[in-house]
Amino acid sequence: MASVEETTTRTAGARGLEARAVTVTAGGQTILRGTSITVPVGKLVALIGPSGSGKSTLLRALAGVTVPTAGSVDLDGHSIRLRSTDVGYVPFGTLLHPELTVREALRYAAELRLPAGTTATELDERVDEVLAQLQMTDRADHRVATLSDGQKRRASCGAELVGRPPVLLLDEPATGLDAVLEARMMRLLRRLADEGRGVLVATHATSSLGLCDQVAVMAPGGELRFVGTPQEMLTRFGVSSYDEVYEALDLEGAPAMEDEPFPDALPGPPPAMERKPFPPLGRQTTALAARYATCTWRDRRSLAILVGQAPIIGLGIGLAMPPNVFDNPTLGPYYKVTMCFLLLVGAIWLGIITACREIVKERAIVDREVAVGVRFDAYLLAKCAVLFPMVAGQVTLLLVAAMLLQPIAGGPAGFGQLLVVCVAAGWAAVAMGLWLSAAVQKPDQATSSVPLLLIPQLLFAGAVIPYATMVAPVKAVANLMISRWALTGMGNSVGLDGSLSNDFGAVTGFEPDFYATPMVVTVGILVAGTLLMLSATGMTLDRRLSAAR
Ligand SMILES: Nc1ncnc2c1ncn2[C@@H]1O[C@H](COP(=O)(O)OP(=O)(O)OP(=O)(O)O)[C@@H](O)[C@H]1O
Numbered sequence: 001m002a003s004v005e006e007t008t009t010r011t012a013g014a015r016g017l018e019a020r021a022v023t024v025t026a027g028g029q030t031i032l033r034g035t036s037i038t039v040p041v042g043k044l045v046a047l048i049g050p051s052g053s054g055k056s057t058l059l060r061a062l063a064g065v066t067v068p069t070a071g072s073v074d075l076d077g078h079s080i081r082l083r084s085t086d087v088g089y090v091p092f093g094t095l096l097h098p099e100l101t102v103r104e105a106l107r108y109a110a111e112l113r114l115p116a117g118t119t120a121t122e123l124d125e126r127v128d129e130v131l132a133q134l135q136m137t138d139r140a141d142h143r144v145a146t147l148s149d150g151q152k153r154r155a156s157c158g159a160e161l162v163g164r165p166p167v168l169l170l171d172e173p174a175t176g177l178d179a180v181l182e183a184r185m186m187r188l189l190r191r192l193a194d195e196g197r198g199v200l201v202a203t204h205a206t207s208s209l210g211l212c213d214q215v216a217v218m219a220p221g222g223e224l225r226f227v228g229t230p231q232e233m234l235t236r237f238g239v240s241s242y243d244e245v246y247e248a249l250d251l252e253g254a255p256a257m258e259d260e261p262f263p264d265a266l267p268g269p270p271p272a273m274e275r276k277p278f279p280p281l282g283r284q285t286t287a288l289a290a291r292y293a294t295c296t297w298r299d300r301r302s303l304a305i306l307v308g309q310a311p312i313i314g315l316g317i318g319l320a321m322p323p324n325v326f327d328n329p330t331l332g333p334y335y336k337v338t339m340c341f342l343l344l345v346g347a348i349w350l351g352i353i354t355a356c357r358e359i360v361k362e363r364a365i366v367d368r369e370v371a372v373g374v375r376f377d378a379y380l381l382a383k384c385a386v387l388f389p390m391v392a393g394q395v396t397l398l399l400v401a402a403m404l405l406q407p408i409a410g411g412p413a414g415f416g417q418l419l420v421v422c423v424a425a426g427w428a429a430v431a432m433g434l435w436l437s438a439a440v441q442k443p444d445q446a447t448s449s450v451p452l453l454l455i456p457q458l459l460f461a462g463a464v465i466p467y468a469t470m471v472a473p474v475k476a477v478a479n480l481m482i483s484r485w486a487l488t489g490m491g492n493s494v495g496l497d498g499s500l501s502n503d504f505g506a507v508t509g510f511e512p513d514f515y516a517t518p519m520v521v522t523v524g525i526l527v528a529g530t531l532l533m534l535s536a537t538g539m540t541l542d543r544r545l546s547a548a549r
Pocket of ligand 1: 026027029031049050051052053054055056057058
């Protein structure tokens with residue numbers, strides 16, 4: 001993976017992007033064959049070719065997203081592996097949060113991309129500049145979700161432009177747009193190139209190719225067949241319209257590039273690399289947490305479902321149990337164990353279900369942002385900064401609702417102890433949910449994998465199957481479960497260590513010793529478990545992002 005140290009490499013006097021004999025193989029097939037192309041600054045280059053010919057593959061290799069099997073890609077004479085943070089890459093689709101306004105989306109993008117030391121005023125000015133460049137000032141305060149497709153594409157460009165990349169690569173920004181919008185998009189790209197950027201656009205839309213300085217034509221099989229001006233392309237393929245080039249590519253005898261394997265090198269010597277600091281961890285974390293909190297708050301329906309279920313579960317537990325479980329001498333201690341267990345299951349459920357989609361649902365955005373220098377640990381910290389208070393609130397609602405029907409003996413102090421343990425269990429469950437979210441490929445996989453995390457917590461907690469009845473290896477497994485330690489802490493808070501007798505334990509397996517561990521120890525173990533799971537999440541995220549590069 002490219003370094004995400006606190007420095008990035010940028011240059012003054014950019015020259016552009018050069019790819020030499022780039023080959024990419026995937027799934028045992030060569031999908032890009034020895035392709036050489038340059039994208040000089042100040043030039044607009046279109047990449048056309050039939051579907052499946054390898055345009056997106058070439059763009060990913062040029063952006064440093066894919067490491068080529070052979071060949072080299074350089075930005076300003078330095079390997080793209082060192083400079084990928086300086087390339088603006090706009091993949092197909094929209095990599096913006098639909099809940100944000102355009103201005104907010106660009107402001108967060110600027111905060112995450114512009115170097116340390118950039119002031120808040122400079123960030124605002126840069127966002128205003130880009131909005132004006134994109135001719136989107138009038139849409140600045142509209143939510144991304146409400147924009148037309150063309151506006152979304154322009155806003156996606158803006159998120160890259162705020163970082164002032166010398167080269168911009170766009171994958172089919174005009175697909176699905178009508179002819180007027182497509183022409184408008186191409187005119188925008190022309191302007192961006194004229195301002196001194198190298199712009200490469202993969203497109204199926206041919207009507208505006210005349211605006212480009214050069215057209216590169218890919219043929220099926222991942223072969224670059226031609227690079228030249230639009231007029232030279234028509235002459236070379238012996239056709240009179242751009243669309244006819246596609247037909248000519250199917251014909252035998254279509255021009256090949258064997259006689260001109262490499263384009264001319266970019267003019268001038270490579271400029272020296274200048275190191276500028278990335279935004280520090282604190283600024284990245286704050287920006288990511290603020291963005292995440294805003295998106296979570298604005299997605300009211302999902303928030304209502306997540307928060308609203310907490311008191312419903314609590315009321316359900318309170319109603320299902322016999323009256324006054326915690327202080328009814330006619331009921332055996334078994335009911336207290338069951339009550340603690342059900343509350344615990346509620347807390348763990350809330351933690352896992354709240355967190356399990358939160359990384360995977362923005363996978364494409366995380367991949368792109370890490371590629372431009374955002375630290376994945378900042379990303380994880382931001383998730384915790386929002387999810388921990390949220391789950392603490394949910395667990396409080398769960399307990400308050402249950403305790404309305406089942407008042408706890410010991411008053412506020414007893415409730416406080418129970419709450420501390422339940423919140424610690426909820427946070428450990430958040431860490432498990434985040435790990436799951438980092439490990440899976442799609443949000444649906446995360447939701448359907450929740451039972452794999454939850455069921456062991458139920459089985460090994462020590463409530464359904466008493467801990468004392470477990471054989472030694474099973475006890476060892478139980479000791480790895482957050483539910484086992486949380487049940488111990490909860491039982492301790494409601495005085496189970498004192499109210500269970502040894503005789504009762506001998507018959508049922510529910511022994512007082514299980515609940516005798518001091519609260520501070522059980523909470524400490526839950527916190528340690530949370531930190532371990534978060535480290536595992538960080539490693540999983542790092543490994544996945546490294547593999548993607
Ligand atoms: N990871 C991969 N594993 C195997 N094959 C792949 C992989 N990625 C792409 N391909 C194959 O490589 C070929 C080129 O794909 P690519 O997406 O680059 O084409 P494209 O020209 O951008 O197509 P389109 O215009 O439809 O977007 C396709 O046949 C595709 O199936």
